[in-house]
Amino acid sequence: MVLYMSISRQGCLGRIRMGDIDECEFPDVYDCYGAVGGLFIVSLLLFITLLRREKRKTKEFFEKNGDPILEKINNIKLFKKDDLKPILRSSNVKGKGSFDEVYKGRIGDNNQLVAVKKPIYVNLPKKDQFANEVIIQSRVIHRNIVKIIGCCLEFDIPILVYEFISRGSLEDILHDFKRVPISLDQRLHIAAEAAEGLAYMHSKTSITILHGDVKPTNILLNDDLVPKVSDFGISRLIAVDNQHTMSVIGDTSYMDLVYFQTGLLTDKTDVYSFGVVLLELITRKKASRFDNSSLLRNFLDAHTNGKTVIEFVDEEISATNDLELLVSVADIIVQCVNLDVDKRPEMIDIAERLNYMAKRARSI
Template sequence: MAEYSSYEFKALRMNGVPGPNSDAKVWIVDSDFVSFAYADWVRPSGRLPAVLDWSINHTTCHGNASSAACHSSHSLCQNSTGGPQAHHCECAQGYKGNPYIPNGCKDINECDDPETYPCYGVCSNTEGGHQCQCLPGYQGNASVPNGCKDIDECAHPDQHSCYGLCINMPGTFHCRCKDGTYGDPLTKGGCSSHTGWKIGLGVGGGTTFLLLALGAPFITRKIKLHKAKREKERCFKQNHGLLFQQLVSRNSDIGGRMIITLRDLEKATNKFDPSHEIGGGGHGVVYKGLLDLQVVAIKKSKIIVQREIDDFINEVAILSQINHRNIVNLLGCCLETEVPLLVYEFRSNGTLDHHLHVEGTISLSWDDRLRIALEISKALAYLHSAASTPILHRDIKSSNILLDDNLIAKVSDFGASKYIQIDQTGVTTAVQGTIGYLDPMYYYTSRLTDKSDVFSFGVLLIELLTKKKPFVYRSDDGEGLVTHFASLLTQGILVDIIDPQIIEEEDEAVDEVAALAAKCTKLNGEDRPTMREVEMTLENLRGTKKQVPNTTSRRKYEKDHYMSSGELTLDTSRQYTMEEEILLSARYPR
């Protein structure tokens, strides 16, 4: 853009012949700056955005809005207004480019410009336009926020095949047999009771007894097979197998390959021999096995209670619908046992907890810790804002972060996770999580929000900085890790708790990560950043770290040079008491 001290118009030759009938006025100006009209051709002052436009004088468009000058197949002719008789060419709606040359007008991909063409469902580009549709299971106007509403499939029995009890769910529905019956409710007549079979066994009197005596071995075998079949059907129903079938049937990418037999898993783990155990958590024991020449991790629920089964189907429902490089990949499941079994990709490097708290002086490098923190933040930001339905993890901790051969982080254990509707800011639910990582406001109010995951992530950042375990750490004054960290940060003596290995590496990003951890663990959830903001902050720190050489001296970590109390103000007085209460109350049932 240039600044001009004078402006002038010149007569241009048309077909080599000068004269008033061939004059073309040229003024370089942005189309948004001034409309193309002779009435607007006044002498401007200052700066002009540079765009060239022109018109063809003394002629108008044909009756069908065409002109010999409009060569592009998706162009149209427009008569100029407000001045002498003239016309010019434009690209049709849905196209942009040069209408004066063949194929100069190109289709606009509206799906690449969500700000101009908003779509809150599935956007599909079309020639000269686009389509915006709601996700399967929803209906409405996908072009406006919250315009798509859940379809109550159960209210429209003509639109689905459920011959049992229909239960509506967000984006789908659950169909099961009525109480006292079993079978396939998606098939007409598929649900039946045991009554007819029992009556049939008692008919026949002595003849039946004779037949039983003669065919005892055959009948015994049949009975065993029938019992085994019934047991599998019972376990299948108990483990929400019908709902799982509906989930996988809606996703052609996973389909039938996710159903794995018990026989295959027993073969893979030598009948779940204890030597194959590689870990466990609050939701089950994990075994290592070889399935179809692939090393896998198999999670088996610990306790046969309804909550564990609900956690199982919850994890399947979530993991079967999300795909992210930093979230563990679900390969399949087995529904034929009393306790459900989940099969994951095997992460050979164990958990972040194992690497961070390894015996000895050398642990993960600071560069690896910062990268792992960024990868976890990317996964949580995806769950909170990029998934089709926002998901809150509820149990972020170092033992739930798996690492592969290249130390790439994978968030795992979604048994406690919770869906939350896009138009909701939170949901009231039973408190789940791990003491030390648990959001204090969620613990006391039972109101779960995305900021609860932010708090747990902040605790994980403190753990990466200090190499201290949040659920067992106690300062000399009896303070927990989060409280003591905030206190030292306010006093400007955080060096007392920072991992000495990080101090040796002398990285500039430590100060910023410490400040970010303090913001994430603020007592009031509204004062905490979102996971998307956390991700952007860590991304910037990683980018700065790669570009700027480390010239920091060791002196910055001394008490007087680490971080002054004026750099970050924390509301810590109430936070001390609340953390203390959480850890004390953990000894008693809620």
């Protein structure tokens, strides 16, 4: 039987060579080849169609998210979607806010440790607004400001990639699960350097940059407790005709009442918010505008009535040998939250005063 089949196949091949295909004993083999070939062509056409559709969709994302503008920035990287997919997993989530969640991961040929910020809600931004935010952060290069590494435009909402800051936020170490003991000189050091970052934005760049949402969750800390101002979602380049906004955004517990009522955003708006942060830093209590026992209101009432600041100060630092330091910090807080905007100090002056206090605290 084996010999017979072998001969039959040879005969079939012989007849094929002579052109007598119709008489071949195995026509189904060639029908199969034709079907496979047709399926391959259909699959190839479908693949090309899907590839073109994906490219068109990607191009739309790029145009919508300001790619023509961002291409001109040479100190940030435009990442591909595939670069971020391994990081954007639930197991890598390190924090979650009202508007976005942050993932920790490594990226690039050098395996750099980064924080990837992904918006939670699909609220399509205007391309100029997003591009403006990236431009702001690419211009701000300072040791007390979180560095932006790049972004990815291949999503409905563009995703930002930052340097990873190890200790989390000031909110974490003051109030949450990462709460740790902090000495007076460490607190003044954190306050002074955070003020340095904001002062740089306000006074030491070619165009004034406002943050607009200064609060403990937006001040990150590295292993050495060096603060880095972060989250520039509300931030904007100041322009003479563009200081007012109809949509006041931010945490009202730290928000300047003047800004809240008028929509006028100025450098003194950040000063007010910083004053509330400074109050939290020395008291280790949460500020809340909607709490009947509002920390700021009670502090201002006590200050007005000539009461000592010690009753508000965190017990970890209340036993200092230099009570005058705490009194000086209290004076800065009161000046920062003054409802008369013109009487608030400049951030650069606040930074200088806090730096002096931090050095003095170290020598105690």
